[in-house]
Amino acid sequence: MKSPDGETREGRPRSLAKHSAILKAAIELLELKGIAAMTIEEVAARAGIAKTTIYRRWSSKGALAIEGFLHEMSTKMYYDNSPSVIADLKSQLKRVAETFRSPTGRVVAGLIAEAQRDPETMKAFVDGYVLRRRQTTRQLFQRGIEIGEFRPGINLDMAIDLFYAPMYYRLLMNLGVYAPEDIESYVDIVAAGLNATGKQLTAPTRQAARRAG
Amino acid sequence: MKSPDGETREGRPRSLAKHSAILKAAIELLELKGIAAMTIEEVAARAGIAKTTIYRRWSSKGALAIEGFLHEMSTKMYYDNSPSVIADLKSQLKRVAETFRSPTGRVVAGLIAEAQRDPETMKAFVDGYVLRRRQTTRQLFQRGIEIGEFRPGINLDMAIDLFYAPMYYRLLMNLGVYAPEDIESYVDIVAAGLNATGKQLTAPTRQAARRAG
Amino acid sequence: MKSPDGETREGRPRSLAKHSAILKAAIELLELKGIAAMTIEEVAARAGIAKTTIYRRWSSKGALAIEGFLHEMSTKMYYDNSPSVIADLKSQLKRVAETFRSPTGRVVAGLIAEAQRDPETMKAFVDGYVLRRRQTTRQLFQRGIEIGEFRPGINLDMAIDLFYAPMYYRLLMNLGVYAPEDIESYVDIVAAGLNATGKQLTAPTRQAARRAG
Amino acid sequence: MKSPDGETREGRPRSLAKHSAILKAAIELLELKGIAAMTIEEVAARAGIAKTTIYRRWSSKGALAIEGFLHEMSTKMYYDNSPSVIADLKSQLKRVAETFRSPTGRVVAGLIAEAQRDPETMKAFVDGYVLRRRQTTRQLFQRGIEIGEFRPGINLDMAIDLFYAPMYYRLLMNLGVYAPEDIESYVDIVAAGLNATGKQLTAPTRQAARRAG
DNA sequence: CTGTAAACGAGACGGTACGTCCCGTCTTTTT
């Protein structure tokens, strides 16, 4: 959005209906052919509005796509609220995997790709999606510490990286999205690693450390 | 590449000199302005050859870029051969991080982005870069098992994902590449997790280590 | 021309200035190097406008060339209005010959050639040039009948063919354009033939000759 | 043809079979899609020979097309040898008209068009077709004078123009080829005109008419 | 029967222009 103008403005106000129509058309095209093949011109045609009306509101194809995507994703990707944070994480990751396997997976990959070529899109994507989600996840992990599932000293940011990176890595490298049982096991591995490692490295690791030294 | 024909072909053979000139120009532009801004036309102009000569050999900008990139990277990114596989992994990851912080980081991100929009580029990228590297890493980890640094039962593919995904994730999400000390700690975490986890999740870390030993 | 729309159209109207600039450039190139060597790209460059602006208005090189040519020729090639239609015809044909001997001759030949390879150009040429001129000539000949220089029953279309075809024939066959005295004599021949021939080949010829004298 | 070399040459002689194969392919394409759409590359492909083999023999598409066309036309377009030259002329013109109405008409128009854009093609066309035919026609008309159907003083070249130009004119201007009865009448008109006109426009007409009758 | 010179097939190559697709900006009229 170009003018997040709080105050009242002169002249004819921007139509909210147009706004929705544009987003709707954008989402459709996004799922239909991906962001690479989506053009502002086609969005305009499909929404039945003028190109200028889009340019007045969004500075780039990416920004529009991101907004459309977030609009669509907004309600999904919640965490359950069970007694176990690890369980909540697993079930959420399985839902993510499911989404990545669906056409939406290609959309996400496309958005990440688009972000690499346009700084504005990157900003919109990171601020609107990545950081927002990480914030939510950080709260989840905080609760994990409180209920004793995670060791108090762990680096939360790194934890988020370790739990989520594999999902995106495999999506983008075209290696196939993890099956639910793989998710189970890798979450267990990372969780174990996080909890095992701090001051206490006790017995097992020691040998390796000695050799490496 | 269109015709990776080992045998003698009919007609005038393709000039190797042109081939190199094109790759050279492509690499230069890749580092100069990224794959998104790189155009076949400019590559041709810079290489001093005709556009058609490029199209005769590469079917897309991505395929050309990938070949140029691999040509450039071919010698880099080796593993040391110290007594400790973990140590080798860490030092290599630190080199990767260094590369990702340099302009080459943007190049890699750009290639991954390009791969999302063009299947041929994806194939070239996955086959020529991703899988090839994973193969090397798999051998490293195999050695890790042999010398007792990794538990014999671990899923090697998953291990590769866990060790490498965070690097790409942070690169592509614009979250900043890990500092060496972060790499140290996250590798320790993942290694610990891999070694800790079999069926058992509690004390057993020690048993696993014993078995692995 | 694509949209010969008399009424007001939606959106930004096409610039008349551009239109003229394009035509001017086209005419210049036409005379300079002929239609075969003229390219849309060069017309655009010379007119200082974008290639797309040309394609938006003309569907082919030929259509553009024809319009430029007609624009140029519009005022030339009139008939004098002397008491004798035959005399008017002769003087006009001499002017045509003069034109055909000049660089414009090659332009005309080129346009006819272009018309053979593109139906749209043919249509533009026939409608805009051939038929328009024939109409004018038909009126001239009508007057010729009224004043008694042509026999009332003659086939006007055939008359036009007979008087004009030799000019184009010699131009296109590279046989050299007729000299004024040749024109004099062949017009006399054709005129005599037209007046001589009906059912009757004897008597009437005399009357016609008397009147024409 | 490039080397009309009478003497024996060194090395492998040019294959006559290839020569024919090329001409055959050229003629086929000529009739199939016209000279404008015919390409040397396609001729080569269709003839199953290499492009260079064509370039070794013909300097341009036009030269090749002309040779192919003449090869095809060589036997057609003769004059009957009846007692009346006028009758022979009429029957021949009717055959020409028939040809012009057939796909060959477009081929002829295309050749004339091609000749306007390439001097070599023009030369090949004029020398190989136009002048050759005019020579034959001149002989016919000579006979016409001898048998008294044409007045002795007529300008033979002009006569040829007047009898043949309308055919080409109407072909190239897309005005429709004359029907047989039109040919009858326009030949009569021109013949009458030629015989009527010398210095004298009055009396002699009658003599000519008497002879022609 | 053999050497040689040119013909020949195949396809690389530099090059020109094509006509198209979008971009993002601008101009004009309508709401």
Place this chain on the structure above:
DNA sequence: AAAAAGACGGGACGTACCGTCTCGTTTACAG
């Protein structure tokens, strides 16, 4: 002023052929 419609300059696309070139292979004739 927003909005609709579409003109406009512009950049690059990928393609089609051009005519030339560089190979390796074949073939007729001369010695």
